[in-house]
Amino acid sequence: xxxxxxxxxxxxxxxxxxxxxxxxxxxxxxxxxxxxxxxxxxxxxxxxxxxxxxxxxxxxxxxxxxxxxxxxxxxxxxxxxxxxxxxxxxxxxxxxxxxxxxxxxxxxxxxxxxxxxxxxxxxxxxxxxxxxxxxxxxxxxxxxxxxxxxxxxxxxxxxxxxxxxxxxxxxxxxxxxxxxxxxxxxxxxxxxxxxxxxxxxx
Amino acid sequence: xxxxxxxxxxxxxxxxxxxxxxxxxxxxxxxxxxxxxxxxxxxxxxxxxxxxxxxxxxxxxxxxxxxxxxxxxxxxxxxxxxxxxxxxxxxxxxxxxxxxxxxxxxxxxxxxxxxxxxxxxxxxxxxxxxxxxxxxxxxxxxxxxxxxxxxxxxxxxxxxxxxxxxxxxxxxxxxxxxxxxxxxxxxxxxxxxxxxxxxxxxxxxxxxxxxxxxxxxxx
Numbered sequence: 001x002x003x004x005x006x007x008x009x010x011x012x013x014x015x016x017x018x019x020x021x022x023x024x025x026x027x028x029x030x031x032x033x034x035x036x037x038x039x040x041x042x043x044x045x046x047x048x049x050x051x052x053x054x055x056x057x058x059x060x061x062x063x064x065x066x067x068x069x070x071x072x073x074x075x076x077x078x079x080x081x082x083x084x085x086x087x088x089x090x091x092x093x094x095x096x097x098x099x100x101x102x103x104x105x106x107x108x109x110x111x112x113x114x115x116x117x118x119x120x121x122x123x124x125x126x127x128x129x130x131x132x133x134x135x136x137x138x139x140x141x142x143x144x145x146x147x148x149x150x151x152x153x154x155x156x157x158x159x160x161x162x163x164x165x166x167x168x169x170x171x172x173x174x175x176x177x178x179x180x181x182x183x184x185x186x187x188x189x190x191x192x193x194x195x196x197x198x199x200x201x202x
Numbered sequence: 203x204x205x206x207x208x209x210x211x212x213x214x215x216x217x218x219x220x221x222x223x224x225x226x227x228x229x230x231x232x233x234x235x236x237x238x239x240x241x242x243x244x245x246x247x248x249x250x251x252x253x254x255x256x257x258x259x260x261x262x263x264x265x266x267x268x269x270x271x272x273x274x275x276x277x278x279x280x281x282x283x284x285x286x287x288x289x290x291x292x293x294x295x296x297x298x299x300x301x302x303x304x305x306x307x308x309x310x311x312x313x314x315x316x317x318x319x320x321x322x323x324x325x326x327x328x329x330x331x332x333x334x335x336x337x338x339x340x341x342x343x344x345x346x347x348x349x350x351x352x353x354x355x356x357x358x359x360x361x362x363x364x365x366x367x368x369x370x371x372x373x374x375x376x377x378x379x380x381x382x383x384x385x386x387x388x389x390x391x392x393x394x395x396x397x398x399x400x401x402x403x404x405x406x407x408x409x410x411x412x413x414x415x416x417x418x419x420x421x
Binding site for chain 1: 238
């Protein structure tokens with residue numbers, strides 16, 4: 001990754017900023033995760049196809065055009081099919097896609113196939129991290145999993161809502177923004193620990 | 203790829219091609235978005251209606267009315283009585299042309315984290331039919347407990363009016379009022395109580411004008 005100006009884990013952390021804001025419940029986290037999984041690769045592939053036809057100077061303009069188109073489409077779809085999710089996470093989706101534009105621009109040195117794979121991998125990691133953070137924070141903050149899924153994803157998801165334990169007030173730190181940073185730190189610590197355990201055993 | 207002779211012409215050629223690609227991309231995106239809008243705008247409009255219609259009809263459930271309440275709406279601006287600079291909508295319910303109830307959509311400007319959007323329903327005599335929170339930014343778990351932990355809190359408004367409790371007690375218990383606050387959150391309930399009182403005062407002062415004004419049509 002020597003040709004890459006930012007290390008991918010640093011970039012990932014950067015992209016996590018809006019993610020931290022919406023990971024207070026599993027539903028919001030999954031909403032943003034799905035958006036990332038669909039639109040990240042889609043814009044990366046489209047941009048990859050266009051890049052060779054543009055000069056380096058105009059490729060940024062093309063990228064911005066493409067991102068704004070993607071953001072506008074997500075907005076329309078979300079308002080039509082999940083207005084609750086739209087009210088909850090919309091501003092962060094818009095912010096999030098700026099990160100994708102940045103990502104695609106940074107990948108410009110690489111071949112299309114390679115950068116698409118990298119974007120896909122990053123999106124998968126992001127979605128997974130979001131899911132883990134969402135589960136941890138909602139469990140601690142509310143004692144539930146997928147609270148409000150029925151309202152956000154449709155009636156079929158109502159059955160997925162689980163009350164794990166009854167809390168009077170919950171451990172609020174989990175729901176509030178500082179809880180996001182603590183949960184993220186714990187997640188990174190766990191990953192490092194796993195990495196070390198893995199390298200020690202091989 | 204490029205031969206030397208082509209390279210000599212490269213800049214103007216590439217710029218023209220880039221411009222063409224960008225223009226095509228823009229046109230394609232515009233077309234795609236237009237198609238998507240065609241596909242979704244009816245649903246979005248329906249969602250927007252339902253968002254207000256569901257709580258509105260729930261609040262008016264105990265009343266008998268036969269008009270299209272959603273369309274029978276006026277917009278008023280009254281910073282001095284309602285306490286907010288933003289316009290408020292008032293939906294009017296009628297039975298055979300006679301006024302039976304009004305639903306005031308206003309905001310409590312002094313919530314803990316920004317304004318709280320409220321729907322306040324009163325019958326013709328000025329007795330509260332109910333209060334609902336449409337949108338808010340209150341702290342999860344503290345200021346938003348009217349949504350779950352103390353779900354009955356908003357119900358306590360039903361049946362109250364400006365004379366019950368008396369005007370001086372329209373605040374939270376901590377300030378000598380008649381309303382419970384939430385554990386750990388006083389500002390939110392105080393803001394809501396104050397906004398409801400202001401809406402009732404507005405209704406009492408302007409009731410006849412509220413029902414006589416021509417409907418402004420759909421907001």
